[in-house]
Amino acid sequence: MWIYEKKLQYPVRIGKCDLKMARYLLTQYGGPDGELSAAIRYLNQRYTIPTNEAKALLTDIGTEELAHVEIITTMIYQLTKDATVEQLEAANLGSFYAIRDGALFPSDANGVPWTAGYIQAHADPITDLHEDMAAEQKARSTYENLIKLTDDPGIKDALSFLREREVVHFQRFGEALRIVQEYQQAKKVY
Amino acid sequence: MNERAELLLQIQEAEFAAVELQLYLDTHMYDQKALMEFNHYSNLIATLKHEYEMKYGPLLNFGFSPSQYPWRWLESPWPWEEQY
Ligand SMILES: [Fe+2]
Numbered sequence: 001m002w003i004y005e006k007k008l009q010y011p012v013r014i015g016k017c018d019l020k021m022a023r024y025l026l027t028q029y030g031g032p033d034g035e036l037s038a039a040i041r042y043l044n045q046r047y048t049i050p051t052n053e054a055k056a057l058l059t060d061i062g063t064e065e066l067a068h069v070e071i072i073t074t075m076i077y078q079l080t081k082d083a084t085v086e087q088l089e090a091a092n093l094g095s096f097y098a099i100r101d102g103a104l105f106p107s108d109a110n111g112v113p114w115t116a117g118y119i120q121a122h123a124d125p126i127t128d129l130h131e132d133m134a135a136e137q138k139a140r141s142t143y144e145n146l147i148k149l150t151d152d153p154g155i156k157d158a159l160s161f162l163r164e165r166e167v168v169h170f171q172r173f174g175e176a177l178r179i180v181q182e183y184q185q186a187k188k189v190y
Numbered sequence: 191m192n193e194r195a196e197l198l199l200q201i202q203e204a205e206f207a208a209v210e211l212q213l214y215l216d217t218h219m220y221d222q223k224a225l226m227e228f229n230h231y232s233n234l235i236a237t238l239k240h241e242y243e244m245k246y247g248p249l250l251n252f253g254f255s256p257s258q259y260p261w262r263w264l265e266s267p268w269p270w271e272e273q274y
Contacts, residue, residue, distance in 0.1 A: 004251045006269060007198055009206070013274045056216040064209060074270040168213065175217035 002063070009067040010161045013154035014078040019091035021150050022079035023109055028072045028146065028162070030106030030114035033138040035072055035162075039065035041119040041135060048123040051183050054176045058132075061169050068162055073104055075158060126184075129177040136170035194246050195274065201238045201249075207231045 028034045042062035049055055080093075080102060088097045096111060106114035120131045143163035147156055191199070211228040218224060239249055247262030248255030257263060267273070 003254050006249050006251075006263075007202065008269045008272065009202065009209075011195075011199060011202060011272070011274055053217050053219070057213065060209075060212055060216060064213075070269065074272075077270050168210070172213050172217055179217065 002066075008071055008074060009064070010071055010158060012071060012074050012078070012158050014075060015152065015154055017082045017087070018079045018150070018152065018155075019083055019087060019093055021152070021155060022076045023091070023093060023096075024146055024149050025072060025076050025079070025109075026107055026111075027109040028139075028142060029069065029076060029104070031108035031142075032118045033135060033142050034106075034108075034114075034118075035065050035068040035139075036106050036114055037118040038062075038135060038139065039069060040116070041121075042132065044119065045121050045128045045132070048121075049125050049128065049180075051125070051176070051180055053179045054125060054129065057172055057176050061172065064165070064169075068165065071158060071162065075155065076104060125180045126177070129173055129180060132173045133170055133177070136166045136173065140166040140170070191274070194242075195272075197238065197242050197245075201235065201242060204231050204234045204238060208235060 030036055039062050042058045042065065046055055046058040046062070049058060080088075083091075083093075083102070085094075085097060088094055099111075108114075120128075122128055122131070140163055143159050143166065147159050147163070150156060150159075208228060208231040211224055211231065214224055215221065215228060239255075243249055243255050247265050248257050251263065
């Protein structure tokens with residue numbers, strides 16, 4: 001069960017309409033290493049992971065990733081909500097407007113729809129946790145690219161927060177991996 | 191920053207500390223100091239949340255927050271509309 005909390009995890013300060021940046025940010029909504037992929041990846045892997053530490057971590061990080069989806073979609077919404085059709089066209093977003101006006105849609109920065117092909121699940125806890133650690137690093141790299149694509153202090157600030165979370169998640173998954181390895185060793189011994 | 195946003199920021203800060211400690215405790219279940227800190231933030235969140243909800247309406251759905259009359263869950267701004 002999930003409960004909704006009517007607030008963002010981190011305050012997002014968006015000053016002005018910036019359509020180019022909104023388009024780049026889409027990749028962290030519905031792109032391969034985006035927040036939606038992260039949430040689904042972790043919440044889906046919980047069922048077959050053997051240790052309680054990893055069950056808790058996949059549940060908690062998966063839940064936090066859902067809050068990150070909301071931060072990213074809020075940024076995209078606020079950056080685009082005041083745009084005119086002419087501005088959208090000028091920012092190469094005319095094709096996005098033609099399909100769905102200003103509605104949000106989980107796609108990458110090129111408009112390619114989100115797909116479950118972006119996630120992996122193998123039941124082998126060593127395999128899954130390595131997948132998760134790699135995913136966190138890929139998300140970190142993507143945030144670093146995005147930070148270089150803007151000079152807006154409000155956007156940079158929110159992206160830096162999200163980048164930092166990926167670093168922490170990587171660290172915790174690494175600890176969960178070590179615990180799983182110890183658990184498997186102990187099973188072999190006795 | 192208005193008074194509501196100020197109080198919300200305090201909740202965001204306390205909840206962030208709790209999220210961070212929760213993830214840490216998931217892989218360090220015997221760390222008593224971290225557990226004490228976690229319980230400290232848990233209490234702080236409850237106090238701040240109570241103050242916020244009395245003034246500005248429910249933060250959580252499905253019975254985890256009470257509401258005054260009329261049903262205050264509907265009140266704007268929603269999180270994606272928040273202007274800082
Ligand atoms: Fe993450």
